[in-house]
Amino acid sequence: MSSISTGRTGLFRSPNYKYWVFGAMAIGIFASVVDHGSVNVALPTIATKFQTDLPTIQWVVITYALTISALLLPMGRLSDIVGRKEVYIAGMLVLGIGATAAGLSPAMEVLFPARILQGVGAAMTQGTAMAIITAAFPANEKGRAIGLIMTMVGVGAVAGPALGGLVVDAFGWRAVFFLTLPMDAITVAATLWVLRDWVESRESTDTPFDWLGAALSAGILVTLLLAMTTGNKAGWSSMPIVISFGGSAVMLLTFIWWELRYAAPMLDLRLFKGITFSFGVSAAFFTFLGSSAVLFLMPFYLQNVLGYSPKAAGFIVVPGALCMAVLGSVSGVLSDRFGWRPFTVGGLLSSATGLLILSRVTETSPLWMVVPALMLMNSGMGIFYSPNSSSVMNAVHQSKYGVVSGFLNLVRNAANVCSIAVATIIVTTTMG
DSSP: OOOBOTTOOGGGGOTTHHHHHHHHHHHHHHHHHHHHHHHHHHHHHHHHHTTOOHHHHHHHHHHHHHHHHHHHHHHHHHHHHHOHHHHHHHHHHHHHHHHHHHHTOSSHHHHHHHHHHHHHHHHHHHHHHHHHHHHHSOGGGHHHHHHHHHHHHHHHHHHHHHHHHHHHHHHOTTHHHHTTHHHHHHHHHHHHHHTTTBOOOOOOTTSOOOHHHHHHHHHHHHHHHHHHHHHHHHOTTSHHHHHHHHHHHHHHHHHHHHHTTSSSOSSOGGGGGSHHHHHHHHHHHHHHHHHHHHHHHHHHIIIIISOOOHHHHHHHTHHHHHHHHHHHHHHHHHHHHHOSHHHHHHHHHHHHHHHHHHTTOOTTOOHHHHHHHHHHHHHHHHHHHHHHHHHHHHTSOGGGHHHHHHHHHHHHHHHHHHHHHHHHHHHHHHHO
């Protein structure tokens, strides 16, 4: 557990200090998830406003997720060296600036760069928040810590679409980007106060930053994910796509060669020798690969196919998000006591069942079929994620929490981008 300066009394010596740390981070986590959910609900309205199509509007999500994916690993590693609190606070400020720019965007050409700026801020905060929280809890309570994170993610997932739908109906799509700015300011102030005496286990400040590893990891993700998202339109055998796939493969081999030889690697690849680490990372990727497409397409299905308003569409997804919030916390606590295996397997089975049902929905499917399927899928995600992430974090030393937390979030975001790209390809190919 991170040590706390003993020069103060009261809060910093309280056995409940870990919950104060969680509270400070939780505001930012909640704001980030609300932002994501509310923007998703606003996508059909944004597409109509700027008179654009699904393959174009998907880039509002993809540019954001692509930027996060490219920078999560470098930012996680940087936080292990210079300090997670410092990187987190700077990230929240960047996130707020990006949201303001997005809300004021007069055209898609401005909205996309604003989303990239938001992605930079999100990359700085996503991994560091999880690292700070898990470091504040003892080893036998890591599941509880990540369960609490999942609760905030779930609550945010409930509030995001609901608030987004209300805001879009009442004030227009621009307002969704301003929605979380007050929470961004509060989490910065709370973090500065609660963590003012925070002393964390980190790498030596003399540790060199792996600039080549950072460039290679970002390059791999950008070229690979860009090829995935543009391949259908450009043609999978077109020269730019072939070069992108080939370039990403060459950079991956170079990254592996470099990381195994560099004294202070961006990501210690020897971690993959551990079965728990390897299984946890792989399972997380495939779980989000299956679910992210549903979360992206559901607002379009509910609004454009079934004819519901943005507000109604937002409330329809609330039960599923609530299931994730509640079960994420419960499974985290129980996994500390009974182990992670039964919960990861059970969660995967639940998500698979929900996805199977959703694969059968049509333009005439009733809500009593759609809502339970979403609940099953989200329940599975909640049951799975806390124990799985806890097992991965417990498999590494605390000094690597920043980069490993960043890597877990990278896996999630990479799966998110791939899932959306594949879903868009399927929809545009089958429906035109």
